[in-house]
Amino acid sequence: MVEVGNGVKGLEPGDRVAVYLAIGCGHCSYCLRGYMHLCPQWKCVGFDVDGGDADYMVAPAACCLKLPDGMSYETGALLTDNVGTQYHTQKMLGVSGQDSVAVFGLGPMGSAAALVAKARGARVIAVDVLDSRLQMAKELGVDAIVNSTLQDAVQALRDWTYGEGVDAAIDCSGSPIAQNAALDAARKLGSVAFVGESRSTTINPSDQMIRKLLRVVGGWHFPVWEWEEIARFVIDQNIPVNQYITHRFSIEQADEAFRLFDERVTDKAVFVWE
Numbered sequence: 001m002v003e004v005g006n007g008v009k010g011l012e013p014g015d016r017v018a019v020y021l022a023i024g025c026g027h028c029s030y031c032l033r034g035y036m037h038l039c040p041q042w043k044c045v046g047f048d049v050d051g052g053d054a055d056y057m058v059a060p061a062a063c064c065l066k067l068p069d070g071m072s073y074e075t076g077a078l079l080t081d082n083v084g085t086q087y088h089t090q091k092m093l094g095v096s097g098q099d100s101v102a103v104f105g106l107g108p109m110g111s112a113a114a115l116v117a118k119a120r121g122a123r124v125i126a127v128d129v130l131d132s133r134l135q136m137a138k139e140l141g142v143d144a145i146v147n148s149t150l151q152d153a154v155q156a157l158r159d160w161t162y163g164e165g166v167d168a169a170i171d172c173s174g175s176p177i178a179q180n181a182a183l184d185a186a187r188k189l190g191s192v193a194f195v196g197e198s199r200s201t202t203i204n205p206s207d208q209m210i211r212k213l214l215r216v217v218g219g220w221h222f223p224v225w226e227w228e229e230i231a232r233f234v235i236d237q238n239i240p241v242n243q244y245i246t247h248r249f250s251i252e253q254a255d256e257a258f259r260l261f262d263e264r265v266t267d268k269a270v271f272v273w274e
C-alpha cells in the first residue's frame, strides 16, 4: 500500500494487502453482511473497474485485506480467488475428516478444491478428462484419480466408497456431464456443490436429489469477513497453494500472458512483480 485516502482508518502506507474483488454499495443487506458480490449494484474489480494488472491501482478501503506476516502476494492473490471460494463452499458443505469428497474438473478451481478438502481431512478423489490435470491432482495430494474418458466416473466413485457414493461432490468444470455425474455420485444425505460456471443443463430432480435428500449449494467467492479465517486456515494447515500456479509473467509480458490464456495453454497464471 503506497497511499491512503483521507479518513481511512486501520490501514497505513506500507501495509501489505490483497484486494477483495467486489465493490458494493455499502448499504444493502448483502453488503452489510459482507457479501458484496451479491449487492445489486456491485462492481467487479478488473471487469467493471480497473483492476490489478497494473503497477498501481486504487481500491476502496473496505476491499483491502491485510496479508498475514510471511504470506506472499502470490498466495494472497490465490486466496482471494479459488482458495477462498473453496474454503467458503466446503465450510457450507461441512467437509471434514469423516468425508469422501469427489472433485470434478481439476483446473485451478478444482486444484484449490482438492487442497482445501485434503486440509479439512477428507479423502479426496479427482475426476477429469485430461491425464495432465490428474497428474497435477496427484502431486497436490489427492487419494485417487479417475479419467472419465476411460472409466464410468459414477461407478468408479461408488466402487471407491464401498458402493455408497461420495459424501460430497464438488463440480468445478461446469460441464453438464460432470454436473450430472456429481449428482449421481453423491450418496443419500450427501451434498453437491456447483462451482464451475455453466449456462444450462438437464437434471432429474426426483432420482438425483429429492429421493436422496441431497443438499445442493452454489459456490461463488466468499464474504469479506471470512478473509482472516481463510488466511489463518492456509497458514495453520500449511497448504502449499502456490503449487497449482502453472505460469508466472511480468506485467510487461501481459500480451503474451493473455494470448496463452485465451489459447488455454495456461492453467493458473499470475502476474508477479520483482
Ligand SMILES: [Zn+2]
Binding pocket: 024, 025, 026, 027, 028, 029, 030, 031, 032, 039, 040, 041
Ligand atoms: Zn450493496
